[in-house]
Amino acid sequence: MxxxxxxxxxxxxxxxxxxxxxxxxxxxxxxxxxxxxxxxxxxxxxxxxxxxxxxxxxxxxxxxxxxxxxxxxxxxxxxxxxxxxxxxxxxxxxxxxxxVTRPNMRFVPVKTVEQQGVLVLHRARELLVRQRTMLVNGLRAHMAEFGIVVPQGIQRLPELVALLEDEKTGIPQIAHEVLAAMVVQINNLTTSIRQMEKRIVAWCRTNAAARRLSTIPGVGPITASALAATITDPTLFRSGRHLAAWLGLVPRQHSTGGKAKLGRITKMGDQYLRKLLIVGMTAVIRSARRTKAPAFAWVNALLERRPARLVSVALANKAARIAWAILIRGETYRAPAITAAA
The missing domain is CATH 3.30.420.140 (YqgF/RNase H-like domain)
Structure with a gap:
């Protein structure tokens, strides 16, 4: 048979x-x-x-x-x-x-070698960023044992290194040698991360879909290239709403008896893409608060009623729908027209 x-x-x-x-x-x-x-x-x-x-x-x-x-x-x-x-x-x-024989089953499209290569670049960069964060946190914790504390953030690392090199801090020689080795590892990781980011930007410039996606506010080369390499066939999603649901950016439903109950977002799908979109929309919120431009009127109005994190998720949902439309239509992002007040 x-x-x-x-x-x-x-x-x-x-x-x-x-x-x-x-x-x-x-x-x-x-x-x-x-x-x-x-x-x-x-x-x-x-x-x-x-x-x-x-x-x-x-x-x-x-x-x-x-x-x-x-x-x-x-x-x-x-x-x-x-x-x-x-x-x-x-x-x-x-x-x-x-x-596999079910008629209503949803399948994952097979990725090409090039798409997998780009995603490996993204995953490797993400791994190095996590390793650098671990080392920075370890360096901060060890120096705090000697009374040396600086504000949080990777941008404050030079201040921490300067205090390590200062002889007046009174750090023992044996501890100084170990902490200096950690600083060398952090610098090496930073160099590798920057090299990978340059490769991602270079690939984004050569890929038509990634270039179009990068025109969305809050979507840079890293997010655009990740979207273009992951979503191989946008026609598999019936609408932008389905793409947002696939990324886990919609409320979780627990409805029964005709009563709709919505909770937190489902967090289903690709966690990496979801994180990139939410982080990018956090940058949009900072710009909206700083400039108060008419283009950010919807964002500022939402910020008056809801917490910033909830607004960033809502913007990520909106960006996912826009990304689907751009991939389907082959167009670039067009900002909505601002109507003047009567």
């Missing part, structure tokens, strides 16, 4: 396969080692292959797609509903095989 659908549970070394024929009867249920996987699919007639959208899934999707198979990536949270009782590799593969 010919295999029509396969659920593939990927791992580092051992892969689990669950295949069914057109009527749903199980045809294949076996384990394959990493070295055997491509050879197996190369000799298999083209069929539908479902893979959980996890680590290395995009790589395997591209490799299997080259053999003529129709590969679909299923979000792990959607696979869980089809998992029976115990969890193991065979049960996971069976659940994936069942989930």
């Amino acid at each position: 010919q295999v029509t659908t396969i659920g593939l549970d990927v791992a580092k070394r051992v892969f689990q396969i669950h295949g069914v024929e057109a009527a749903g009867a199980v045809v294949i249920r076996r384990k394959l080692r990493r070295s055997e996987l491509l050879q197996f699919f190369a000799h298999l007639a083209p069929c539908l292959v479902g893979i959980e959208a996890c680590a290395t899934a995009h790589f395997w999707a591209r490799e299997l797609g080259a053999f003529g198979h129709q590969v679909r990536l299923v979000p792990p949270s959607y696979v869980k509903a089809y998992l029976k009782r115990g969890k193991n590799d065979a049960a996971d593969a069976e659940a994936i095989c069942e989930a």
